[in-house]
Amino acid sequence: MKKSTSLFTLIELLVVIGIIAILAAMLMPALSKAREKANQADCMSQLKQIGLALKMYANDQRGWFPAVLDGDTVSVKTHNTPGLGVLLRDDYIETPKIVVCRSSKHTVPQKSGEKLAYEVMLENDTDTASGKGGNKEICSYLYYGAVNSDDATAEHGIVRDKNANHKVLGNVLFGDSHVETISPGKGTPWAEVNNYFQMKKPGPEDDYEDILPETKNDKWTKSGNQDD
Numbered sequence: 001m002k003k004s005t006s007l008f009t010l011i012e013l014l015v016v017i018g019i020i021a022i023l024a025a026m027l028m029p030a031l032s033k034a035r036e037k038a039n040q041a042d043c044m045s046q047l048k049q050i051g052l053a054l055k056m057y058a059n060d061q062r063g064w065f066p067a068v069l070d071g072d073t074v075s076v077k078t079h080n081t082p083g084l085g086v087l088l089r090d091d092y093i094e095t096p097k098i099v100v101c102r103s104s105k106h107t108v109p110q111k112s113g114e115k116l117a118y119e120v121m122l123e124n125d126t127d128t129a130s131g132k133g134g135n136k137e138i139c140s141y142l143y144y145g146a147v148n149s150d151d152a153t154a155e156h157g158i159v160r161d162k163n164a165n166h167k168v169l170g171n172v173l174f175g176d177s178h179v180e181t182i183s184p185g186k187g188t189p190w191a192e193v194n195n196y197f198q199m200k201k202p203g204p205e206d207d208y209e210d211i212l213p214e215t216k217n218d219k220w221t222k223s224g225n226q227d228d
Helices: 010-060 081-089 117-122
Strands: 141-143 157-161 170-174 179-182
Touching (some): 010 081, 010 170, 010 179
Antiparallel strands (some): 141 157, 157 170, 170 179
């Protein structure tokens, strides 16, 4: 007698493929959310490493955080990518990967022609507060440079996510080296909810503005937080 063989019909095969597609669609949001959570944690870790590097740099520089000099004066390039480039140049951070958040589409600073990665960072002019410049941007963080570590406290923001790195929330490195996630929820721009980490004077009687360097960081302040 011939053995009977059971084969899938085309309809049964399509049904199985359809079920698999539905299950995959149901799992994708959960997997995407889990990946973003991992990226947020990795971002916090990177900011903590930057915070440690800033403290080590300040210990060697009479308390001052990195600045880019133009002769004997502090250059406007002190802020953001160029200031963090000083840490790479002076070996306080080992790799430029530390300045790029995995949630962003930013490009890790790398050698360009004869220019080393830190030189590319020192000359960078692709910073945007929004962080929506994609792979044109080589840094995921905004830095407020030339502040003295003795003045920077747990309320003073030093390095923070660009606005769109994690969409509705952002990580901020404060002057005491702790990292905090600012998460006001949908509908409220996270980068505008706290005057302290914006490095902006909250009120007329507050002397917080006294610690700020002469060169203004327009990208850090509320007025500079709009999409570029």
